[in-house]
Amino acid sequence: MELKEIVSSIKDKSAALIKEFELAPIIKELEDFDKEISARVDAGFTKKYPDKVKKAKELFTYLTTDLKPIVWKGNLADHIYEYKEWFNFAYANIVEKKLNEGGYDPFQGKDLWKHGYKNVAANRKMNAGVAGNRLRMYYAFSKDLNSVIQKDLITALTHPEQCVLICSGVPAEPIRAMGLTPFTLELVAKLTRTEDQRGPIKYLDKCEEAGVAIDTCSFPKMQAGAALDGQYFDGFACAVFSNIACDSAMASYALIEEKLNIPTFRLDQPYQFKTEQGITAFKEELYEMIDFIHDTTGAEMDWDLLAKIVKNLNYLQELDLERFELNASTCPPFDASMMIGQHIVARHSAYAGLEEVITAMENQLDFARDAYARGESAYPNMKYRAILWNPPPGVYTDFHVWAERCWGIGILTDMETYGFTGFIDESSNDSMLYGLSEKELWGPMSHHTRGPMDNFFGTLWKAVEQYRPDLVIVADHVGCHPVTTIHGLLKEECQRKNVPLCIMNQDLADIRVVSKQGMRDQINDFMFNVMNAEPLDPSLLSFDDSEEW
């Protein structure tokens, strides 16, 4: 089926389904509720309309998850707002079920993407307990981003020959400028973990059953396991992988390449990637990459389109720098869910430099500027300013919400956000590729976990200087060897600089290694014993969410 037909078919069917399940009246009521109660206190409303609230809660519970203390936003209006945002994308839940019953499977039988498509907008976990302006700020960003993620997913489903499979550290901009769609391997990781804390386990097990050691990093292992499980779409034009993220990722791509059996190009990140000669070498590699893609697909580089994307990137850099500055203030308008990851999305992901991302960032920044002007912090009860270093706990996406509500810890920035802060020279094709090289080499994780140790410490101290944290939390992924191998120096350097350091063991993708409560226990121990702190909400020190999604 052509894309247009699929979309039209979904729209037709969803209208029928809404009728079939009698959702229209409830949707109408919810929309009315939102308008009516947006400025009102919840308690009065619940008393006045107990049946309607009950019905809304039942529907919400059915379609989402049980309301638990950490999830409750404190008022129904925000739940209804979020439900509406989610429903706009999540109606595909129902649609897809009906489509399957009709025998049509747009996802080629690949479970991962079915769930992923449903959950690509399921940011509820990240906003567990989050309400008000902060909640709307988050969805102001995610709405536009999710549309482009879904567009790319549909292209991969229907026209994989137009897609180039890439990994972290491969600049997507030249690929887009060649009229192709970069499809990122890491989407596997993001989708499986968002859906369920146990989501990655089946892919990890698959990879380990094949023989990969249990102590290798679970993040690329999850991707390799998904490849072994046949979850990647057939028919990608080619693949471009790099060694930017780490040795483990680099090695996993060899296994993925062998499994998918498609033409593959490798980008080599130098050790000294901050030097002019290192960046130049990578730039030369990018020229070779462009030639490879052309030879494989016939696609031509549109340098004008690349120039437009680069211009967007530079504009996004301006917006990013403003975000960094706002959040370094005493009234940070962004919480961790808005800082962590969005820098990557805007400037290092497969969606970097796209118009939709600009719209998303601008929308969110408008909210942020207003909030800042009003003196409205994303963390109204913040007692401790914190920086999160190392990749954030991947299977505990609402960790920052717990930290805030239990201890008043406001996470202001993280390592993956604190990357390239320069601009790309737009004056020539060569200067653009040089700038893109430099940007990519400073990409998430790479400039901290690769190369000389100064890459790790240098940026950490810059972040400490800008954000003046009361503590640094290192989310110490047990499979991350570049960081576990500098534990000793990390402790010594933080002692020397008098920066309280909490090393919190976690596993990026495997909840069996350290549970969510296990992570909370480590923070609790640190806050009690090192910071001599008292919790804001002792009921959140320990609770059982081992069966939660």
Add this chain to the structure above:
Amino acid sequence: MEIKEGLKGLEFFESLLDTPQNSLVDKAIAEGRIPIGYACYITPEPLLMVDSAFPVRLRAPHVTDTTQANYYMSLLSCMCARSVLETLIDGRYDFLKGIIGGGACMHINRCIQHVDWLDNFKDRIADKDFVVHTLDAPRKNSPATRRLFVKDMKQAAASLTEAFGLDYSDESLRKAIIDLNRYRAALKRLSDLRRGPEVKITGTEFHKVVLAGHVAPKDMLIEPIEALIKEVEEREPIQGVRARIMITGTSFDKPEFTQLIEDQGALVVADRYCFGSIPGLEQIPVDGDPWENLIMNYLDTCECARMMENSKRRFDQRKEYIDYFNVEGVVLETMKFCDTWSYEATMNMDRYKDINMPFMRLEHDNTLATEGQIRTRIQAFVESIENKRLVR
């Protein structure tokens, strides 16, 4: 396996392995030569053989406890790298005048990066009496990466020239290549004695000779190797060999391990591991630009899984070694926490199955802590090879 008599000449090589500052290192230092430490195959040895310099490969003889290194590098890291760091901290490499790392993998990189912080080195570095440089060794062989590698090697050379007055002219480097070629030719003659049906040198004995070549000036070893070759040729063939084995994989610098395998009746005829001789016996071209020749040789021949493009090609080379040395079974050894080799070994398991070659996967931590288990597994593996031979 039955060996009628030991090799007298081997004692000399064994004596060089007990401690990093062995008798030949001392002799060379007394002669005014400059010892430069290095890690990993991808560091081109001739770079450290110019003029009065000589390379000393970092290893950790007799280290089983890495308490200090565990603090710095945590328990969740390669034991080889940690052992080397422990040895550096202990001062057993204080005799070195520099360390040139190969940028090989993150574990060994981090190990060497600690040198800047260690008390026994940091002042010397500040006083320019000790040179530390991690080479920007590429992970693929392409025009762009070769250009970068040459540039970076020349920068390392410039640092060594500034500190110690070493001559890095083309002529000097070419001479170093010739010297290495001479050593490699001698070692290859010894290696090839393992090819035929009647083998007169065990894998353990050969391992010790190869190791010695990593930790002592190579020019001082050529005559002892020639003498050893004569002794081996006159020896009675080894009897009772139950299986001809190739060991392939990661860092494997303990001859005790090879001994453990051979005690079960297997004969190690091919050593495709780090600290082994494969690769490392090829002749490097002498004509033309010596810098280009050097990097082409090392990038082309490096069989570490860190080279991201060449997994299939590496396996094809294994098949050549299997034919060359008449191998009957392969031990795929990997170091615990080694990410690159974990995936490589996983893919190779299927490949060995495809060519019907018996193999055994062995993960270790560079110590003999699990000696009993390894022994049992090797025994079973050797038996399986014998059974397969019977069936054929």
